[in-house]
Amino acid sequence: MRHLTTLRYIDAVVKAGSIRGAAETLAITSTALNRRILALEEDLGVPIFERLAHGVRLSAAGEILIHHIRNQLSDMERVKSQIADLSGVRRGHVAIACSQALLSTFLPRQIALYRKDHPHVTFAVNLRDRQAAEQALIDHSADLAIVFEPVRLADVMTLIRVRQPVHAVMGKGHPLAAKESLRLGECLSYPVTVPTSPFGVRHLLDIAVQSASLRLDPVVQSDSFEFLRNHAVAENIISFQIPIGLGDTTMMGDLVSRPLDRRDVPAGVLYMGQLKGRTLPVAAARFAAQLSAVLAQEFEMC
Numbered sequence: 001m002r003h004l005t006t007l008r009y010i011d012a013v014v015k016a017g018s019i020r021g022a023a024e025t026l027a028i029t030s031t032a033l034n035r036r037i038l039a040l041e042e043d044l045g046v047p048i049f050e051r052l053a054h055g056v057r058l059s060a061a062g063e064i065l066i067h068h069i070r071n072q073l074s075d076m077e078r079v080k081s082q083i084a085d086l087s088g089v090r091r092g093h094v095a096i097a098c099s100q101a102l103l104s105t106f107l108p109r110q111i112a113l114y115r116k117d118h119p120h121v122t123f124a125v126n127l128r129d130r131q132a133a134e135q136a137l138i139d140h141s142a143d144l145a146i147v148f149e150p151v152r153l154a155d156v157m158t159l160i161r162v163r164q165p166v167h168a169v170m171g172k173g174h175p176l177a178a179k180e181s182l183r184l185g186e187c188l189s190y191p192v193t194v195p196t197s198p199f200g201v202r203h204l205l206d207i208a209v210q211s212a213s214l215r216l217d218p219v220v221q222s223d224s225f226e227f228l229r230n231h232a233v234a235e236n237i238i239s240f241q242i243p244i245g246l247g248d249t250t251m252m253g254d255l256v257s258r259p260l261d262r263r264d265v266p267a268g269v270l271y272m273g274q275l276k277g278r279t280l281p282v283a284a285a286r287f288a289a290q291l292s293a294v295l296a297q298e299f300e301m302c
Contacts, residue, residue: 074281077093144284145274169257191238193239194228208264
């Protein structure tokens, strides 16, 4: 929509942190973009950016304005989606911020299933840590956040939450692979590889070892669960993951997973949510309903 062009330009400058960087993204000259900003500042009677040596940052008035801009852009996407529904051609865009465990199999399958019926809907799926996912909802860069053990939920309306017990993952030839469930202490008597601190699985493990006066001395740490899973087989050691991140990987090949005893490591919680007070576009709302149904069917709700 033409009347939203200036608003989109302002949003791009905020994201880029500079007029020059935003101009390159928008494929216009920095001079033309600066003129747009100056004209808007003249209309408002206040500067919306503070000019710095190496970029710009929002003024107090700009902070108020960007909140309005992102609401306007979000509302327009919702209206366009509803109008498309009236014509019988469902279109739209769904932006998701999620924990890494969702990326391997769960979301690819769910998006493929949704797009089979609605091929005109596009998706953006971005890996975000527990804190950044909530911020993505606040700044409207995501419609939905799906996060394991979030840091805080002050601005999030929870759509569904399900339990995710922590599993030990290892090769089929590992000495503990024959057991149905495992105590954390016996896992730590063998070499282990673990995710780094920002991840929910590591958060739960750290709490558990402190409570039980155990020691967690990983031989390898990584921010990639795919690497950790493959390394568990390569060196025949133990890694850790939650069920939604395992998919079919332990039903074929060389991997097995065994749940950790909940007396040692209580199950964590996977949350799906949206920004409080926001009405989602049709495509995002329908996809959220699909995910809620699948999560409720596959996992224990809480």
